[in-house]
Structures are given as C-alpha cells and as structure tokens.
Amino acid sequence: MNRPMMIVAAGLVGVLFGLGLIVAGMANPAKVLAFLDVAGAWDPSLALVMGGAIGVALPAFALSRRRERGWLGARFDWPRATQIDRRLLLGGALFGVGWGMAGVCPGPALVLLGAGVPQALGFVAAMLAGMWLVGKLWPAK
C-alpha cells in the first residue's frame, strides 16, 4: 500500500470521488436535507445517486470475485466482518442522526472543506474527535 503507484492512485480516485459528489449534488447540504425530508417537498435525486453508484460498482465487485489480485497486483482486501450486532446498528443509527442534523456526511464534509465553507472545518474537526473518542472509549474487539 506504500508503493508510490498506490498512493497516486488513492489521490486520483479521491479527486474523482469528490467530483462525483459535486456533480451529484451531494456537496449541497440543502439538497441532501431535501432528500431526507420525505414529509416536505421531497427531492428524490439522491436515490438516483445511490442507484448510479451501485450500478457501476456492483459489476466491478462481482467481476473481482474470480480473481485474487487487482490490476496493479494488490490483493483484494475483502471486509471480513459479517456480524449484524448492536454496535453496528447503534453506530448506523447515530450516524443517521448526525447526517440528518446538517445534511453532511464524511465525504461531502471534506469537499465542503476544500470549497472553503467555514462550518465544514468545525464539522470535520468534531467528526475526527468523535472517531477518536470511540477508538479510546469503546474500541472494536
């Protein structure tokens, strides 16, 4: 993972991901909130963002099941956890609450930071603090 080629790939993919978020409208918190507000004037766009993303990623993951390594020789690092436990559901639920509070999730938060939105700095700093806190107080077994 420390080969220069891998690091360059990570940077370029990060840019592509960020551009995708901007095109999709995910970098506009008001649009995200309009999707989450089913009782108001509902904007279903974000369902199509997810559909478009999964439509491309699903065959890419499916095709990789027949191989052990990717194009540059890196082994496919399949997530090993499969359990659906309290920790997962509580974490997911809390994340949803925070997402609904501002319409910002981790990827768009970084894009907003790059766009120079001042509140994004607070969001990202607090998000890192929250992650750090869980790692200290309630580390995964």
Next chain:
Amino acid sequence: MTIDWIHFTPWAALAGGALIGLAAALLWWLTGRIAGISGLVGGLLTAPSDWAFRLAFTLGLIAAPLLWRLFAPLPEIQLSASFAWMLAAGLVVGVGVKLGSGCTSGHGVCGLARLSPRSLAATLSFMATGFITVWLLRHGLGG
C-alpha cells in the same frame, strides 16, 4: 408526500452517482481497498503504516472543489447551519461512523454493491434515523 419536481435533478444525480461508483470500482481494482471514506480518513488518527495512502485519498477529496473551480464555478452550496450546530452534527457523525464501521460510501455504496447483509443493515439504520431526524427537526418539534 409531494415530489419537488423543480429541484429534482435525475440526470446529474445519475451521472454523479456513476462517477462515485467508478471511483469505488477504480480504488478496488487498482489498490484492492474499499472506498469507505470514514474508514480511510478516520484511520489516519491511529498513525497506521498506510497513512500516505489514506492521506492522498483524503487530500484528493479536498482538492476536488479546487480543481473544479479552475474550469467552472462550483454549483450552489446552501448551508444554513451555524458553526456550533455543525460541530454537534460532526461529533455525532464521527461517533456513529466509527461505531458502525462505515458511512454512506463504505456501507451505502461499496457494501450494497458487494451485496453485504451487514452493510444493508447499517444502511437501513442510518437512512431510517436520517429521515426521522429531519422529520423531527422540520415538522415534529414545532418546525
């Protein structure tokens, strides 16, 4: 339920979604890693051996709007939340994604795309509380 046809942007949403999916597919095929943003970024806090990889991805996300601006003005960003409210939201998101081992990208895109029941459970839980939270804030609590 009333659909807001004026703000509905199906083609941009699909195209942006496809780019996100392409990014996830490329990270997987080039580096063998899942494009889970909270995991990649959060991992930086523990000074892991692959910190340069994680940092490059993070900086790429931050650089995206800067690169965009070289060619076109950024689309509208509407954010009315105060700095204090954003601190609170960020803290809840940070605790949640760390406990739940992922966010919209790791569970919602990559996890669902590899048909993981665990990611489906996580996605359903954050979608549910996302809808409920916005409902409470906008309609439930005297909104």
